[in-house]
Each structure stands twice: as C-alpha cells, then as structure tokens.
Amino acid sequence: MKTPALSIRNYPFSDLTYYGKLYPNFGYVIMDFTTNEFDNRKYEFNLKDNKTNKFNGYGFATMKQGGTNAGEMSNGALIRRVQLPQSYFNKADAVFEEIKKEANLALEAQNKALIIKEKYKKKICKDSVKVDFMDNNEYKAICHEDEKIAQLKIKIDAKLAQINQAKEVKRKQMGQERAIKAQEAQAQAAQRQAQAAEQANFNQAMQNLNNDLQMQQLNNNLMMYNTMPKRYDVYLH
Numbered sequence: 001m002k003t004p005a006l007s008i009r010n011y012p013f014s015d016l017t018y019y020g021k022l023y024p025n026f027g028y029v030i031m032d033f034t035t036n037e038f039d040n041r042k043y044e045f046n047l048k049d050n051k052t053n054k055f056n057g058y059g060f061a062t063m064k065q066g067g068t069n070a071g072e073m074s075n076g077a078l079i080r081r082v083q084l085p086q087s088y089f090n091k092a093d094a095v096f097e098e099i100k101k102e103a104n105l106a107l108e109a110q111n112k113a114l115i116i117k118e119k120y121k122k123k124i125c126k127d128s129v130k131v132d133f134m135d136n137n138e139y140k141a142i143c144h145e146d147e148k149i150a151q152l153k154i155k156i157d158a159k160l161a162q163i164n165q166a167k168e169v170k171r172k173q174m175g176q177e178r179a180i181k182a183q184e185a186q187a188q189a190a191q192r193q194a195q196a197a198e199q200a201n202f203n204q205a206m207q208n209l210n211n212d213l214q215m216q217q218l219n220n221n222l223m224m225y226n227t228m229p230k231r232y233d234v235y236l237h
Helices: 086-124 141-227
Strands: 005-010 017-022 026-032 041-049 057-063 068-074 077-081
Touching (some): 017 086, 026 086
Antiparallel strands (some): 041 057, 057 068, 068 077
C-alpha cells in the first residue's frame, strides 16, 4: 500500500476544516465544526471512496453537547444507524492525531520558508539592486506581492463583513425562535400547574363533601337515637 497523503483544508469564507488521510482508493475524512456556531456537530468522521468521491462505510459524528451518532453510509447516503465498537473510535482518534502532528511539522517548515523568503525580499527589493541576466521588473516582481495581497485582503474583508452580517441576522432569528419556544414551554408549564391545581381543588372539594356527608349521617343517627322511646325495666321483689 502506498504512503497515504495527509492534508488539512480550510477556506476563508467557511467555518469548516477538513482533515484527510488519503490512499489511492479510499480515504479517511474528518470534518471539524468546532468554530461553526450554528451546527450541533463537533467532528464528523467518514470513509470516502476516491472513485465516486462519496462516503461509503461506517462513520460517526461527535456532538457538541456530548455523545455520538454513528451510521453506515452507501454512495453518500445514510442507510442505517449502528453502534460502533470503541476500537473504531480509537482508530479515528489515531488518524486525527496523525494528521494534526504532520500538519504542525508542515506548518513549522512553512514558517521557516517564509522567514527565508522575507530575508530574500529585503535583499533584492532595494532600489539599488538591479540585474542584467533577465528583465529587472520580472526579477523583482516578488517585491510587489504585498501590494497584491493588500488588495486581495480588502476584497476578503468585504466578503467576511457580509458573512458576519448574515450570521448576526441568523443569531437574532435563532434567539427569537428560542424565546418563542421558551414562552411556549412556560405557557404549557403554567397550564399544567393550573390543571394540577384545579384537580387538587376538585379532590379537596370531594373530600370535604364526603366529610360533610359522613358528619351529616352521624348527626342523623344521633337524632334518631334521641327520638326513640326510652325503655324502663321494673323489677318486682
């Protein structure tokens, strides 16, 4: 089996990060939702068929509130829920850690390369530096990349502002929905309390009525006893 390719992909306009360990025919794909405030998933682990570019096999999602949802995928669609053994989760954790470890090493190498690049730019981007073995402007084109990056940043910031505005609208909408649900829950709780109180009052009223009837029956019995003719026994000696 060939050495797998490890990768991390993220995008400036997305709150989702992809981690991949890819073999020629299949790959492990981990999606990180931790920065996506509107998704209840934290991580999702799947197996991808490289021929169809769709998920196949067993996968699972770790939820932000705790717990996992696992299932079997076929051609990108969930076909059934399953319970996976702990060894499967351990395998997924090992893959995740492997990718992050290699990514950190790559990031360190990239940072070192950027340091070397900046030193090179400082060396050749002086006005006094000129070359004759090629067009001088082409040779020093790297000296103007900061200007291009700054222009690109303006466009990116404008797009991010739109995204953040849309997120704020969604936050308010979700807040209103939560408030409505909370009010409905309070109303239902109040209704249940009122019904319970009404039932308790009814039960108490019935108990009082039973007590009154028993007392009335006792009084009636006493009255009947008092109105009965008295018996006198006379003894003759």
